[in-house]
Amino acid sequence: MSIPLPGFEDVGPRRGSDGPGSGHGHRLKASAGPEGRVRRELAPGAVHVPGWLSPAEQRELVTACRGWARGPVPIRHTRLPRGGVMSVQTVCIGWHWQPYAYRRTADDVNGARVAEFPDWMVALGRRALVDAYQDTAAGDAYTPDTALINFYDGEAKLGMHQDKEERSSAPVVSLSIGDTCVFRFGNTETRTKPYTDIELVSGDLFVFGGPSRFVYHGVPKVYPGSGDPATGMSAGRLNITMRVTGLS
Numbered sequence: 001m002s003i004p005l006p007g008f009e010d011v012g013p014r015r016g017s018d019g020p021g022s023g024h025g026h027r028l029k030a031s032a033g034p035e036g037r038v039r040r041e042l043a044p045g046a047v048h049v050p051g052w053l054s055p056a057e058q059r060e061l062v063t064a065c066r067g068w069a070r071g072p073v074p075i076r077h078t079r080l081p082r083g084g085v086m087s088v089q090t091v092c093i094g095w096h097w098q099p100y101a102y103r104r105t106a107d108d109v110n111g112a113r114v115a116e117f118p119d120w121m122v123a124l125g126r127r128a129l130v131d132a133y134q135d136t137a138a139g140d141a142y143t144p145d146t147a148l149i150n151f152y153d154g155e156a157k158l159g160m161h162q163d164k165e166e167r168s169s170a171p172v173v174s175l176s177i178g179d180t181c182v183f184r185f186g187n188t189e190t191r192t193k194p195y196t197d198i199e200l201v202s203g204d205l206f207v208f209g210g211p212s213r214f215v216y217h218g219v220p221k222v223y224p225g226s227g228d229p230a231t232g233m234s235a236g237r238l239n240i241t242m243r244v245t246g247l248s
C-alpha cells in the first residue's frame with residue numbers, strides 16, 4: 001500500500017547539504033544559526049539539544065517510520081471523541097495511543113496489533129537522556145515502550161496538551177526530522193501563557209522530564225519547505241516521541 005503522504009514518500013537519500021535549512025528569525029530562537037545552536041535547558045528537566053541526530057540517523061529513522069506508516073496499523077488522522085479530527089497524522093509502535101488511552105491493538109483504525117518497539121529505539125532513547133541531561137547514569141533506568149510518530153504537512157498543527165495517559169513519569173524523548181516547526185512549551189497549569197516558543201529543526205532532540213514532564217506543549221506552526229530532502233523527507237515534518245507507558 002502506498003502512503004498518502006506528500007513528502008513522506010520513499011525518495012531515498014539524496015546528495016546535498018548535511019544540515020537542515022534553518023528557520024525564520026522572528027521568534028524566540030533556540031539558536032542564531034547552525035554554528036550557534038547549543039544545548040539549552042528551557043526549564044528544569046526540559047532540554048533542547050539542536051542537531052543531535054546525524055544526517056544518516058535521520059535517514060534511517062525516516063525509513064523506519066515510513067515502514068511503520070504502512071502497517072500493520074497504517075498512519076491516520078486521529079479522531080477525537082467529540083468528533084474532531086487531528087490535522088497531524090499519527091502511527092504508534094509498542095502501544096497504540098487512542099484518545100485517551102493506550103492499547104496493544106489499534107481498535108480505532110484496523111484492529112491490528114501495533115508493531116513492536118525495537119531494541120535499537122530503546123538504545124536511542126537512553127542515549128538521548130544521557131546527552132540531554134549530561135549524566136551518564138540518566139539512561140540506565142529508561143526503557144521507553146511506545147512511540148507516537150507524527151507527520152505534519154504544511155498546514156498541520158498540534159494544540160496545547162499534556163502527555164498524561166502514561167502511568168509513568170519517566171521523561172518524554174522527542175526527535176524532529178524534516179521541516180522546521182515552532183514548538184510551544186508552556187507550563188503545568190494551563191494551556192495558555194506563560195509559554196516559550198522555540199524552533200525545532202531537523203535532527204533536534206527535545207527531552208522533557210522531572211518537573212517539566214507534564215508541561216502543556218504543542219506545535220502551532222510548521223514552515224513548509226524548510227527541511228532538507230537529504231533526510232529522506234521531501235516535504236513535511238516527522239516527530240517521534242518516545243515514552244514509558246508504565247503498562248504491562
Ligand SMILES: O=C(O)CCC(=O)C(=O)O
Pocket residue numbers: 148150158163174176183200217218219239241
Ligand atoms: O511534534 C512535536 O514536536 C510534539 C508532539 C507531541 O506533543 C505529541 O506527540 O504529544
